[in-house]
Amino acid sequence: xxxxxxxxxxxxxxxxxxxxxxxxxxxxxxxxxxxxxxxxxxxxxxxxxxxxxxxxxxxxxxxxxxxxxxxxxxxxxxxxxxxxxxxxxxxxxxxxxxxxxxxxxxxxx
Amino acid sequence: xxxxxxxxxxxxxxxxxxxxxxxxxxxxxxxxxxxxxxxxxxxxxxxxxxxxxxxxxxxxxxxxxxxxxxxxxxxxxxxxxxxxxxxxxxxxxxxxxxxxxxxxxxxxx
DNA sequence: GACTATACCTAGTCTAGAAAGGTATTCTAT
DNA sequence: ATAGAATACCTTTCTAGACTAGGTATAGTC
Numbered sequence: 001x002x003x004x005x006x007x008x009x010x011x012x013x014x015x016x017x018x019x020x021x022x023x024x025x026x027x028x029x030x031x032x033x034x035x036x037x038x039x040x041x042x043x044x045x046x047x048x049x050x051x052x053x054x055x056x057x058x059x060x061x062x063x064x065x066x067x068x069x070x071x072x073x074x075x076x077x078x079x080x081x082x083x084x085x086x087x088x089x090x091x092x093x094x095x096x097x098x099x100x101x102x103x104x105x106x107x108x109x
Numbered sequence: 110x111x112x113x114x115x116x117x118x119x120x121x122x123x124x125x126x127x128x129x130x131x132x133x134x135x136x137x138x139x140x141x142x143x144x145x146x147x148x149x150x151x152x153x154x155x156x157x158x159x160x161x162x163x164x165x166x167x168x169x170x171x172x173x174x175x176x177x178x179x180x181x182x183x184x185x186x187x188x189x190x191x192x193x194x195x196x197x198x199x200x201x202x203x204x205x206x207x208x209x210x211x212x213x214x215x216x217x218x
Numbered sequence: 219g220a221c222t223a224t225a226c227c228t229a230g231t232c233t234a235g236a237a238a239g240g241t242a243t244t245c246t247a248t
Numbered sequence: 249a250t251a252g253a254a255t256a257c258c259t260t261t262c263t264a265g266a267c268t269a270g271g272t273a274t275a276g277t278c
Contacts, residue, residue: 051265
């Protein structure tokens with residue numbers, strides 16, 4: 001606790017966008033999906049998630065509407081806008097490029 | 110400019126530690142080495158570098174001493190401490206693990 | 219009726235990267 | 249000689265964003 005964060009800062013938007021690519025989800029389900037896809041290695045704190053979702057709404061990457069889950073619970077469903085889909089492409093390619101550059105640094109003798 | 114940062118936040122310490130692994134360097138040379146190793150893709154701003162170096166000194170990962178470069182210039186040379194070397198190991202393995210988890214998320218259908 | 223899991227939210231803290239300013243020196247080219 | 253580029257360092261201020269720690273509410277189960 002206190003040393004390294006759970007997440008690599010700057011990758012949360014990208015993963016949220018990715019998780020919504022197949023279709024709308026509510027917030028709680030986004031965190032769950034990312035946790036599952038990462039086999040439990042990535043745990044999104046909800047104190048990180050909801051503020052991030054709100055920033056993403058403001059940026060126009062997502063739209064939200066209230067609805068009801070399979071479990072008959074009230075929940076807010078988020079879906080990608082066209083801008084969000086575009087952003088996902090941009091973020092993932094920038095991320096891949098960045099990772100390759102970092103790995104060059106880390107592996108160069 | 111505004112949109113994506115030059116660096117993936119949280120990776121600067123790791124790359125500085127890595128750049129010092131072969132032996133001591135001064136600050137300016139650290140930035141240059143990282144830029145070269147990444148083939149120009151990673152540019153460390155000196156407004157990021159020097160504060161980071163000072164934080165790393167406080168954490169005990171580095172020691173510094175003033176000296177003179179090949180060019181006959183006064184410069185501050187940094188070298189890894191034992192704690193710094195240990196930290197480099199820890200950061201890189203955590204980073205690799207994190208990247209693998211993120212890639213799982215980004216590639217899962 | 220208690221408990222767990224689900225579902226949402228906010229206020230406050232902290233880290234660290236970036237922008238924008240600054241100083242000084244060495245060497246080269248005109 | 250002097251102008252400029254490259255080298256080398258530094259600090260202050262801003263900002264984004266992730267985390268902590270609190271909170272509310274409901275559905276279903278034991």
